[in-house]
Amino acid sequence: MNKRLVFATALVTGLLIGGFGGKSWAEGVSSLRGDRDIAEESMDPDLKRWQPDREPIPRQYVQQPPLIPHAIKGYKINIKFNKCLTCHSWANYKEKGATKISQTHFTDRDGNVLANVSGRRYFCTQCHVPQVDAPPLVENEFTPVQALKQHH
Numbered sequence: 758m759n760k761r762l763v764f765a766t767a768l769v770t771g772l773l774i775g776g777f778g779g780k781s782w783a784e785g786v787s788s789l790r791g792d793r794d795i796a797e798e799s800m801d802p803d804l805k806r807w808q809p810d811r812e813p814i815p816r817q818y819v820q821q822p823p824l825i826p827h828a829i830k831g832y833k834i835n836i837k838f839n840k841c842l843t844c845h846s847w848a849n850y851k852e853k854g855a856t857k858i859s860q861t862h863f864t865d866r867d868g869n870v871l872a873n874v875s876g877r878r879y880f881c882t883q884c885h886v887p888q889v890d891a892p893p894l895v896e897n898e899f900t901p902v903q904a905l906k907q908h909h
Contacts, residue, residue: 789894813856814888817901822884823856829887834880841881842874 810827832840844853862878863871 815901817899819902819904825885825887827887829882834882839874839879839881846874 812826814824814826816823829840834840842858843849844855845858847857849855850857858874862874865871865875866877
């Protein structure tokens with residue numbers, strides 16, 4: 758066996774079994790939920806209260822991916838099918854009364870314009886997320902950029 762491979766295997770095994778210098782790698786790490794176990798937290802029935810369907814949510818900064826203003830539970834997005842496109846594609850958005858996906862979603866990483874949604878923009882929930890009615894974990898003093906502030 759290659760000497761480097763033997764050394765790397767021994768090093769990784771030693772780190773996994775003995776930790777880093779005998780100390781736990783998680784020592785000193787604390788959670789925002791305190792000492793509550795994550796399994797206990799995830800069993801909370803009120804953990805996710807999805808916002809009801811509503812108008813598009815205003816953006817808070819330039820180039821922010823739009824937030825999803827409706828529930829998406831059960832939406833199928835895989836290599837063969839994308840539920841989002843049944844309403845948001847250029848072919849369907851008018852009939853469905855949905856927001857049309859941006860033209861930027863039809864450009865590949867080299868800047869070439871494509872006839873279909875680019876593979877790097879196909880899995881919508883990588884960037885777009887639905888909102889839940891939940892209290893913030895930490896205080897938030899964020900204000901939107903001046904250019905996006907709504908003037909009434």
